[in-house]
Amino acid sequence: MAEDQWPDVSGRIQNGIHSMPIRVYYEDTDAGGIVYHARYVVFCERARSDCLRLLGIHQSALGGVHFVVRRMTCDFLKSARLDDLLEVETRFLGLGGARVEIGQQVMLNGNTCFRADVTVAVVDGRGRPMRLPETLAETFRGILKSRNLT
Amino acid sequence: MAEDQWPDVSGRIQNGIHSMPIRVYYEDTDAGGIVYHARYVVFCERARSDCLRLLGIHQSALGGVHFVVRRMTCDFLKSARLDDLLEVETRFLGLGGARVEIGQQVMLNGNTCFRADVTVAVVDGRGRPMRLPETLAETFRGILKSRNLT
Amino acid sequence: MAEDQWPDVSGRIQNGIHSMPIRVYYEDTDAGGIVYHARYVVFCERARSDCLRLLGIHQSALGGVHFVVRRMTCDFLKSARLDDLLEVETRFLGLGGARVEIGQQVMLNGNTCFRADVTVAVVDGRGRPMRLPETLAETFRGILKSRNLT
């Protein structure tokens, strides 16, 4: 399996915080010489996907349950550039009946380039809001708690 | 000139509101069958660029003045799909000394799919904040006023 | 309908050649100051989609018939830059039983920036090759013939 060859390919969860590396390639930059702003939004989605993956939640196998971004507040704080190796940190901030609150940061050498608060809604196959299934809620509560203890 | 062949290629400004069409292509969709969320952020940037273009402000010819997105609050309200023809509406909401506040909506058949409040900062070639040059400020005030009159 | 407001939003077919404008936005450029090479591949897909649309073929309503790119030979000839208004030209070159040969060019002020020969395969919902339905084949033969007459 390819997964065995590349141990940290989905990042790591430590103390309730998921972190993963993201390299800045030409595709991520623009003619201003910096990372194109919408790419940070993409980087955060990659990180949420890999965080779920490490928690054992596979989006392509969730059946009727879908996560969709409902709201996102984005602060663009510092520019990253070609070849930079960024780290995206993802924290679960809270759980509602049909939504999950997540905080994300894109870091470069200890500085925050981008910060977002993300509200993810739980919807069914037709896009209608549904309650977060209890098994998923428990997984999220577990990671929330592990962070609070630190 | 190609511009003469395609009259409305940059959209139109009417009553102080810029609107432009954006078609949803395969590149904009994802495996969920809907428009990938970060694409709305891209669509809004296209619209801001074309709005500036119609106002006679050419980003590639602005010399030392750069516009960068500093903050963006995004609401994802309704999903768009392949082949949909969206319309992006852009409104100037206010002017600060070194920033511009802009409101944007992505519409589909009269419904709002996506809404964003965008704070754009004015920076110099090194990314440091600078005052909005008076000629640009006047252009923005002009479009702000034309909308208030309606 | 939004389509009525933006008459040429899908380009035009003249003498068997489809052409459409594509503006270069920040999203299309990279830190080299030019259009990122893979964007030309995307531009060509947009053009094929709109060409089909003008021929009355709606990809999202094709039922069990899917077009997938099987082979693409790409020549990157000249760089385009931010704010350039490109034109993509699409020509049908030939029809096989289960595939369509298409030639595409991305033009800037009369010069060719990018040229591609594209082999599109016809597949069913499971990705297996299938014969091009006769109604589609007739449509493609029609546009092929209209070009040969010129």
Place this chain on the structure above:
Amino acid sequence: MAEDQWPDVSGRIQNGIHSMPIRVYYEDTDAGGIVYHARYVVFCERARSDCLRLLGIHQSALGGVHFVVRRMTCDFLKSARLDDLLEVETRFLGLGGARVEIGQQVMLNGNTCFRADVTVAVVDGRGRPMRLPETLAETFRGILKSRNLT
């Protein structure tokens, strides 16, 4: 340094072949449920960048020397899907005075999804062809030779 935290983040070179993992995220897929075709072109660029990086060649520090893709022949052989972990293999095939020939494959579980032959040209800051500097040529010859020996 972030690099120390994520040892294989740029992939590995073994027997003259560079290989690196690429996860398929939502951003890479389209409404057809598969990886959007142009994304393979992007994946190959990421792999070339990381291969150069492991060879000690940093694109953002190359001074007046730029690598641009001149020609690319692409075969789309098998579809990848959301959550797949792909591996991109990159091989140097040959060296000309002002260009480098590279072969790339995107693999999934031992099958080839995508294959490309890529001609990369060496150009100066104005986009004019220039001879490959001897130090770079030697690095490329080194990796070419190490593969031939196996």
